Amino acid sequence: MDRFKAMLVFTRVVETGSFTRAADTLEMPRATVTTAVQQLEAHLGTRLLHRTTRRVSPTLDGGAYYERCLHVLDALADAEAPLTEQQRPRGRVRVNLPGHPARRLIIPSLPAFLERYPDIELEIGISDRPVDLIEERVDCALRVGPLPDSGLVARRVGEVEEVNCASPAYLERHGVPRTPEDLARHRVVRYHAARTGRPLRWEYGDADGRVHYLDPPGSITVDNTEAYVAAALAGLGLVQIPLHGCHGYLAGGDLVEVMPEYRPRPSLVSVVYPHNRHLSGKVTVFVDWLIELLRGQPGVRA
Secondary structure, three states, X not given: OOHHHHHHHHHHHHHHOOHHHHHHHHOOOHHHHHHHHHHHHHHHOOOOEEEOOOOEEEOHHHHHHHHHHHHHHHHHHHHHHHHHOOOOOOEEEEEEEOHHHHHHHHHHHHHHHHHHOOOEEEEEEEOOOXXXXXXXXXXXXXXXXXXXXXXXXXXXXXXXXXXXXXXXXXXXXHOOOOOHHHHHHXXXXXXXXXXXXXXXXXXXXXXXXXXXXXXXXXXXXXXXXXXXXXXXXXXXXXXXXXXXXXXXXXXXXXXXXXXXXXXXXXXXXXXXXXXXXXXXXXXXXXXXXXXXXXXXXXXXXX
């Protein structure tokens, strides 16, 4: 029995939940896939999979073995990468992205990347909460804001301009704020910060470069960037959002910038990856492409 081949077959069965789908993705006969798993179970002396007519799922032992197989296969891929990628980058890249730029910009732009690198398979997790890259075996992640001292390696994309804005309907009902002092008579949409567990305060800079914070009243708090923008479009209050994420709404008149003299500080944008992980060619080309894509957006300063 080819142990590495059996591990690959087993992990694909777990991921697809089906012997048939695993066989299709591996371009192997279904009988070969079934036999490989049976031989692996016989070798280990334990059942790895629950089998039903509708679904295949790992047993308790199978789930633990699946995680170990992933580490072994990843290590093998990293060992081979410097040789195999001399020709063309190939293999799986696990990426974590914030929701708003992922759905509105990065994913719609991926066809060009995958056309350039057809042998790369992307596994994308979308979350506004920072994930543990090492624990969750993520190759790289896009982070917005200051980076904690986490032992991660960071490549800086640049700084993102942020603007204050609201919907025309909100401004028609409540008036247009001219200065930060006017915010006491307005309502803001609060954004719940995952790192602190508290809503972010309203931020603005003055002519001397100093940063000030306020806590204007608000009637809704969200923990997702897309919900934050949706709340602004619905007229629920004022928001502070990156220019690259709202320039289309500003150009179309769905949102209106207010208090341009009192913008918040630009946000730092970085791509991070574990310091102890080999940055293979497949990850390098994706990170380079991602940085190039983001630096081409309005309001992003390299």
